[in-house]
Amino acid sequence: NAGVTQTPKFRVLKTGQSMTLLCAQDMNHEYMYWYRQDPGMGLRLIHYSVGEGTTAKGEVPDGYNVSRLKKQNFLLGLESAAPSQTSVYFCASRRGGIYNEQFFGPGTRLTVL
Amino acid sequence: GIQVEQSPPDLILQEGANSTLRCNFSDSVNNLQWFHQNPWGQLINLFYIPSGTKQNGRLSATTVATERYSLLYISSSQTTDSGVYFCAVVGSGAGSYQLTFGKGTKLSVIP
Numbered sequence: 416n417a418g419v420t421q422t423p424k425f426r427v428l429k430t431g432q433s434m435t436l437l438c439a440q441d442m443n444h445e446y447m448y449w450y451r452q453d454p455g456m457g458l459r460l461i462h463y464s465v466g467e468g469t470t471a472k473g474e475v476p477d478g479y480n481v482s483r484l485k486k487q488n489f490l491l492g493l494e495s496a497a498p499s500q501t502s503v504y505f506c507a508s509r510r511g512g513i514y515n516e517q518f519f520g521p522g523t524r525l526t527v528l
Numbered sequence: 529g530i531q532v533e534q535s536p537p538d539l540i541l542q543e544g545a546n547s548t549l550r551c552n553f554s555d556s557v558n559n560l561q562w563f564h565q566n567p568w569g570q571l572i573n574l575f576y577i578p579s580g581t582k583q584n585g586r587l588s589a590t591t592v593a594t595e596r597y598s599l600l601y602i603s604s605s606q607t608t609d610s611g612v613y614f615c616a617v618v619g620s621g622a623g624s625y626q627l628t629f630g631k632g633t634k635l636s637v638i639p
Contacts, residue, residue, distance in 0.1 A: 446625060457532075457614055457629025465624065473626060474529075503569060509625060513558050516576040517616075517627055522569050
């Protein structure tokens, strides 16, 4: 059981470039989330999905898009990267229902120059 | 939305000392989790504790949901306990079950 995995672990982009971050989970969880963490801060929600084929905006969605074509995968896209998107990105998943724990991936460290 | 405040923001301990970290939240919650972010950046689940008390080795946690706070106790601290401890909650009105995080308590345990 790998849990929640993220690809890549590190990436450096130039302003204006695009990229996709991949999150995969093998726990058959319904809900998946993308968060970002900036220095000295807790995590903030970018987008989330409550099931295959569904996505919704979180607290800081601007500049990002997401897709959930398969239940086990949740992709985060940056169409035109900006230095303000330099951050550590975490993916998480949980089962459906009220009283369930959320599990996190190892994170992707992204630098936009 | 719900607000989460953690205290203290920074804590320095001598190895072997005990400590208590506090998490206050502004509204009723369905879920509450404590995490340890180690120096390599990994988020490690410590406790899932929407109410009551749990213990895991040298760590224990108590959540008093009616009074809107949770406490994390670390006993006989070790240098490997260093890192940032986050409290995160799911507000009872959050249909997405998203976690709202506090800003964390940075713990440094010195030998």
